[in-house]
Amino acid sequence: MPRTTALTDDQWERIRPLLPSSDGKPGRPFRDDRSVIEGILYRYRCGIPWRDLPVAFGPWQTVWKRHRRYSADGTWDKILAAVLSDADSRGLIDWAVSVDSTINRAHQHATNLTRRTGAPANYTNLSVEPADHAVGRSRGGLSTKIHTLVDGSGKPLVVLLGPGQAGDAPMFGPLMAHLRVARGGPGRPRTRPQRVRADKAYSSRAIRAHLRARRGAHGGRPPSFNAEDYRGRNVVERSFNVFKQWRGLATRYDKLAITYRGGAVLRAITIWLKDLLRDTP
Numbered sequence: 267m268p269r270t271t272a273l274t275d276d277q278w279e280r281i282r283p284l285l286p287s288s289d290g291k292p293g294r295p296f297r298d299d300r301s302v303i304e305g306i307l308y309r310y311r312c313g314i315p316w317r318d319l320p321v322a323f324g325p326w327q328t329v330w331k332r333h334r335r336y337s338a339d340g341t342w343d344k345i346l347a348a349v350l351s352d353a354d355s356r357g358l359i360d361w362a363v364s365v366d367s368t369i370n371r372a373h374q375h376a377t378n379l380t381r382r383t384g385a386p387a388n389y390t391n392l393s394v395e396p397a398d399h400a401v402g403r404s405r406g407g408l409s410t411k412i413h414t415l416v417d418g419s420g421k422p423l424v425v426l427l428g429p430g431q432a433g434d435a436p437m438f439g440p441l442m443a444h445l446r447v448a449r450g451g452p453g454r455p456r457t458r459p460q461r462v463r464a465d466k467a468y469s470s471r472a473i474r475a476h477l478r479a480r481r482g483a484h485g486g487r488p489p490s491f492n493a494e495d496y497r498g499r500n501v502v503e504r505s506f507n508v509f510k511q512w513r514g515l516a517t518r519y520d521k522l523a524i525t526y527r528g529g530a531v532l533r534a535i536t537i538w539l540k541d542l543l544r545d546t547p
Contacts, residue, residue: 280542286339306532307355313519328349333528360418363417363445370409400527406430409518410518414441509530
């Protein structure tokens with residue numbers, strides 16, 4: 267494939283029916299959807315300013331506005347949910363999940379918006395921009411954390427953002443709350459993993475109580491450290507390495523948390539599409 271193309275024809279045909287056909291207003295439907303989507307992927311892979319997108323993708327304003335709209339209206343999340351449902355129906359999800367976060371430096375162009383520090387993060391309504399824009403000051407300067415819940419093979423199931431100085435443990439509940447994989451047939455979405463692997467940052471009484479409560483009447487296994495099972499937690503670290511192959515994610519250039527998270531969700535979609543369509547290069 268050319269360097270300006272990220273999706274194969276099969277991958278594009280899988281997500282094409284899930285995209286809105288218009289912006290919901292009277293008038294002509296969207297055109298050249300594929301070139302716009304490829305432009306969004308190209309920008310995050312290369313980490314370039316939106317204005318520097320090659321003209322082959324069309325006007326950069328169109329590409330950015332489409333990404334902004336799809337990030338805010340839940341389009342990217344709906345596509346990821348559909349892909350995850352497909353993967354689960356084929357038995358491709360390993361439900362021994364791991365949780366962790368990775369911290370990413372925010373570029374100066376991403377930090378020049380007025381923000382309210384110390385503002386509570388927005389976990390419930392992902393279409394609303396948080397007051398702090400998920401930017402905080404850590405030891406390395408202004409930064410953002412990508413919090414992820416991955417399956418046993420390191421493929422992302424849930425992606426959330428938080429400011430760089432915030433702890434990991436408070437994000438555990440929101441990550442688990444957003445874990446909902448629809449079943450191919452009748453039945454409720456799957457929300458309970460077989461086991462959860464995490465480092466000491468998540469070793470709190472509140473988290474252990476939360477996990478036992480999710481197990482229902484069985485109460486779950488007693489808290490313990492299984493050295494053999496813990497070896498599987500490294501998949502989440504390797505998942506971050508895959509995420510950061512996209513330069514636009516390794517460094518945050520987006521002013522808005524909504525659009526930056528949208529890029530991370532897009533990365534998750536491409537990872538799962540490659541697994542679903544194994545004949546892709």
